[in-house]
Amino acid sequence: MTKNLTPMIQSCVLHFGEMGSRWGINRTVGQMYALIVLNKEPLCADDIAEALGFSRSNVSMGIKELLSWELIKLQHLPGERREFYSAPGDVWDIAKTLMEQRRKREIDPTLTTLRNLLLETPANSEEEFAQQRMRDMHELIEMLTLWTAEIQRLDSARLMKLSKLGSNIGKVLDMKDKLLGR
Amino acid sequence: MTKNLTPMIQSCVLHFGEMGSRWGINRTVGQMYALIVLNKEPLCADDIAEALGFSRSNVSMGIKELLSWELIKLQHLPGERREFYSAPGDVWDIAKTLMEQRRKREIDPTLTTLRNLLLETPANSEEEFAQQRMRDMHELIEMLTLWTAEIQRLDSARLMKLSKLGSNIGKVLDMKDKLLGR
DNA sequence: CTGTAATTTCAGTATTTACTGAAATTACAG
DNA sequence: CTGTAATTTCAGTAAATACTGAAATTACAG
16 A cells, blocks of 8 residues: 555455455455456556555566456557556446356356266265265256356346346246246 | 265365365365265264364364354254254255355445445545445445345245246346236 | 363464565567 | 567565364263
């Protein structure tokens, strides 16, 4: 934290730093991302290093990570030799990317592992029980995944609709029943 | 990994250990939880320490953490002086607890922080922009949260229905439009 | 109570993860 | 090409986190 951040922006940056460290993302990268998201103008590595008081090399690694998550994109500013980075303008785009990446890194490997273990023949009743739990987990995770994949396909407009549809999935289910005449 | 785990169960335990460390949960606790979930019978601390080759004190701390997450419950077995632990029998219960706890620990503090920062009067156009992004984030997160809260209220049976309703939220929306004659 | 089994705590240590600065590489203006 | 600004790499170090063993506490049977 070296230069020119207003208290408001600094608070937000620090908060996302702390939060970041509860996810896979580390504190530094969390702060960097908050800074980029809160900034209208794209930032270059030096801007970030200066604003947050990190070493230039640390910023370089952080940028690499954010790029690999596809959370920022590189852009060249006219008449500038340095590289600038910015986040999507729509927070829903950011959220979708996060969900997608987390799925790839955290869910998919688990589904694969479970599927493989379910192919094995249980050697005893202990393994039979264990396999049943794995089957349950697999089914549940797959369902939730399909579901969020579906949500991710929505654009901001439809999302708003859903949001207004409001907080009652139960009602949606009832509607469906009614609609299908059951 | 000292004793008596079959290769199948061991693989699963190790996998959830690795995965655990990508969440807030550490590797050891992840392994412990997998072991408990995969076991029909409740386990005591010594069972766990022996099966996974951890020190008794490490297991004690892990149990404390799992209890604080409400992912396991303590039970006394008849004629046993030691304390035994088991996971819910329904994986959906486990998932609901996880969602709930993650919300409490990761989402709520962020919503609070954002709300507080939104109460401040922006000092300049830079802060105005930053606040707009915070507002967007707050709205989106709140919506997703309300939504998952709703899902959490479903019991296994309704969940199944939803799962069969299948992977098309878009269609649900269409249904709603139709039903409401819009 | 008393003795013992079970559990927890915690200071010290080990391991992992994050961060830095110096050197190497790349990218580009002239 | 050449020179210089920008970026990346990476070995070394710092910081954070996880884990252990010994000692303290608790819980309970007799």
